[in-house]
Amino acid sequence: MHSSMIGKVEKAMRYAHEPDRVKLEAIRARFAGDNGTHTVTLDADTWHCDCHLYESAGGCSHTLAVQKMLDPMLTEAARETPLYGHAEMRDEEAVPV
Numbered sequence: 011m012h013s014s015m016i017g018k019v020e021k022a023m024r025y026a027h028e029p030d031r032v033k034l035e036a037i038r039a040r041f042a043g044d045n046g047t048h049t050v051t052l053d054a055d056t057w058h059c060d061c062h063l064y065e066s067a068g069g070c071s072h073t074l075a076v077q078k079m080l081d082p083m084l085t086e087a088a089r090e091t092p093l094y095g096h097a098e099m100r101d102e103e104a105v106p107v
């Protein structure tokens with residue numbers, strides 16, 4: 011491999027351990043919940059899920075779980091959850107999902 015490419019790969023390996031460098035602007039995911047499969051999306055810092063709880067509460071275990079998985083790569087606004095305010099702050103109070 012060309013020496014300049016080796017430098018790029020080494021940089022990529024370092025970046026790969028620094029997920030806060032990346033902020034997701036949009037995602038679409040299939041979530042395999044205990045009671046069925048749901049589609050979870052993020053667009054312009056707004057979450058959506060096709061489950062019933064999301065419709066009534068504006069947040070659900072599916073969106074919250076994805077928020078926790080992707081936390082370092084979310085903007086401040088995308089970390090918010092109506093379930094209890096801020097997804098990253100209260101791990102110990104979170105209901106197991």
Ligand SMILES: [Zn+2]
Pocket residue numbers: 048059060061062063064069070071072073
């Ligand atoms: Zn849901």
